[in-house]
Amino acid sequence: xxxxxxxxxxxxxxxxxxxxxxxxxxxxxxxxxxxxxxxxxxxxxxxxxxxxxxxxxxxxxxxxxxxxxxxxxxxxxxxxxxxxxxxxxxxxxxxxxxxxxxxxxxxxxxxxxxxxxxxxxxxxxxxxxxxxxxxxxxxxxxxxxxxxxxxxxxxxxxxxxxxxxxxxxxxxxxxxxxxxxxxxxxxxxxxxxxxxxxxxxxxxxxxxxxxxxxxxxxxxxxxxxxxxxxxxxxxxxxxxxxxxxxxxxxxxxxxxxxxxxxxxxxxxxxxxxxxxxxxxxxxxxxxxxxxxxxxxxxxxxxxxxxxx
Amino acid sequence: xxxxxxxxxxxxxxxxxxxxxxxxxxxxxxxxxxxxxxxxxxxxxxxxxxxxxxxxxxxxxxxxxxxxxxxxxxxxxxxxxxxxxxxxxxxxxxxxxxxxxxxxxxxxxxxxxxxxxxxx
Numbered sequence: 001x002x003x004x005x006x007x008x009x010x011x012x013x014x015x016x017x018x019x020x021x022x023x024x025x026x027x028x029x030x031x032x033x034x035x036x037x038x039x040x041x042x043x044x045x046x047x048x049x050x051x052x053x054x055x056x057x058x059x060x061x062x063x064x065x066x067x068x069x070x071x072x073x074x075x076x077x078x079x080x081x082x083x084x085x086x087x088x089x090x091x092x093x094x095x096x097x098x099x100x101x102x103x104x105x106x107x108x109x110x111x112x113x114x115x116x117x118x119x120x121x122x123x124x125x126x127x128x129x130x131x132x133x134x135x136x137x138x139x140x141x142x143x144x145x146x147x148x149x150x151x152x153x154x155x156x157x158x159x160x161x162x163x164x165x166x167x168x169x170x171x172x173x174x175x176x177x178x179x180x181x182x183x184x185x186x187x188x189x190x191x192x193x194x195x196x197x198x199x200x201x202x203x204x205x206x207x208x209x210x211x212x213x214x215x216x217x218x219x220x221x222x223x224x225x226x227x228x229x230x231x232x233x234x235x236x237x238x239x240x241x242x243x244x245x246x247x248x249x250x251x252x253x254x255x256x257x258x259x260x261x262x263x264x265x266x267x268x269x270x271x272x273x274x275x276x277x278x279x280x281x282x283x284x285x286x287x288x289x290x291x292x293x294x295x296x297x298x299x300x301x302x303x304x305x306x307x308x
Numbered sequence: 309x310x311x312x313x314x315x316x317x318x319x320x321x322x323x324x325x326x327x328x329x330x331x332x333x334x335x336x337x338x339x340x341x342x343x344x345x346x347x348x349x350x351x352x353x354x355x356x357x358x359x360x361x362x363x364x365x366x367x368x369x370x371x372x373x374x375x376x377x378x379x380x381x382x383x384x385x386x387x388x389x390x391x392x393x394x395x396x397x398x399x400x401x402x403x404x405x406x407x408x409x410x411x412x413x414x415x416x417x418x419x420x421x422x423x424x425x426x427x428x
Contacts, residue, residue: 019393024392024395025394025395028398029398032398032399032401035399035402035406036409039405039406039410040409043412046410047413047415048416050413050417051416064356068352068353071349072349075342075346075349076342078381079338079341079342081385082338083338090328090331192356192366292381292382292385293386295381295385296378296381299345299374300374302374303352303367303370303371303373307352307367307370308367
C-alpha cells in the first residue's frame with residue numbers, strides 16, 4: 001500500500017462532485033436515516049393519538065414546567081455547541097473548551113431532570129376498580145370527576161407500600177389484603193381545560209369539591225378483590241406511556257451518544273487540534289450537526305408528549 | 309476502473325481562511341436564533357395555560373410554533389440556509405418518506421368505531 005492511499009482524503013477539502021467534505025456528507029446521510037427512524041415513531045404516535053376515543057387520552061400526567069425547563073436547557077446547549085464551533089473558526093481553543101463545558105453541563109442536567117421525571121412516573125399509580133365508585137361515596141376522589149355522582153372507574157395517585165413496577169399480583173404475593181391510595185387532585189380523564197379551570201378555582205378558593213380534594217391527605221382503601229388492575233406510569237400502563245418511554249428513551253440514548261462524542265473531542269481527540277486544526281474543526285462541526293438534530297427532535301417531542 | 313484523466317487533485321493544504329467578520333456575523337445569528345427559540349418555548353407554555361376554546365386549536369398552534377422553532381434550528385444552527393445543494397437533495401428525499409409515514413396516520417379513521425374524531 002503506498003502512502004497516498006493511506007491518507008484519508010476530503011476530510012477538509014471539498015469534493016467536487018458532492019460539494020462537501022466527506023464527514024459532512026456522512027453525517028447528513030446518517031441524520032437522514034435518523035429522521036426516518038424518529039419519523040416512523042412520531043407517525044405511529046400520531047396514529048394512536050388520532051385513534052383514541054374522546055376522553056381516553058391522558059391529560060396532565062406530565063409536568064409541563066419541568067418539560068419546558070428541560071427544553072430551555074437543551075436549546076442552551078445547542079447554542080453553546082454552535083458558539084464553540086465559531087470559537088475554533090477564530091482559532092480560540094480555550095473559548096471552545098469553555099463553551100463545550102457548558103454544553104456537557106447542560107446535557108448532563110437534561111438527563112438528570114429526565115431521570116427525575118422517570119423516577120416520579122415509576123412511583124405514580126393508576127388503580128382500575130372492578131366496579132366504579134363515586135366521589136359522593138369517597139370524598140377524597142373529588143378531584144377525579146366534575147360530578148359527585150359520576151362513576152369513577154380508576155383512581156390515580158400514590159399507592160401505599162408500592163415500589164416501582166409493583167403489580168396487583170406482587171402486592172397479593174406480599175400478603176396485602178387491602179390497597180390504600182392517596183389520590184391525586186386531578187384525573188387525566190378531565191380535559192386539560194377542565195383541569196386548568198379547577199386549578200384556577202382552587203387557587204381562588206371557589207371550588208368546594210376541589211378544596212376538599214386539596215385538603216384531604218387521607219387515603220382511600222379498597223379490598224384487593226375490588227381491584228381489577230394496577231400499574232405505575234410505566235410502559236405497561238397503556239399506549240400513552242409506552243409511546244412516551246419509547247420516544248424519550250430513544251432521545252435520551254442520543255443525548256448520551258452526543259455527550260460521549262463531545263467528551264472524546266474535548267479530551268483524547270483534542271490532539272488533532274495541534275496536528276490538523278481544520279480537520280478537528282470539521283469534526284466539531286459534524287458532531288454539532290448531530291447535537292442540533294437531537295435538539296430539533298426534542299423541540300417536537302415536548303409539545304407532542306406534554307401538551308397533545 | 310477507467311482512468312479519466314487526473315482524479316481529484318488534492319488541493320494544497322491551506323491555512324484556515326478565517327474571515328473574522330463572517331464568523332462574528334454567524335455568532336450574532338446564532339444568538340438571535342437562541343432568543344427566538346426561548347421566546348417560542350415560553351409562548352408554547354403560556355399559550356397552553358391560557359388556551360383556546362378548543363383543544364385542537366391549542367395543539368395546532370403548539371405544533372406550528374414547534375415547526376417554526378425547528379425551521380430556525382435547521383436553517384441557522386445546522387447551516388441549511390446557506391447549505392450545500394447535495395444536503396438539500398438528501399433532505400428532500402427524506403422529507404418525501406417522512407411525509408408518506410405521516411400520511412399513513414390518516415388511516416386511523418378506519419380504526420375502532422368512534423375513533424378518528426380529530427380528523428372529522
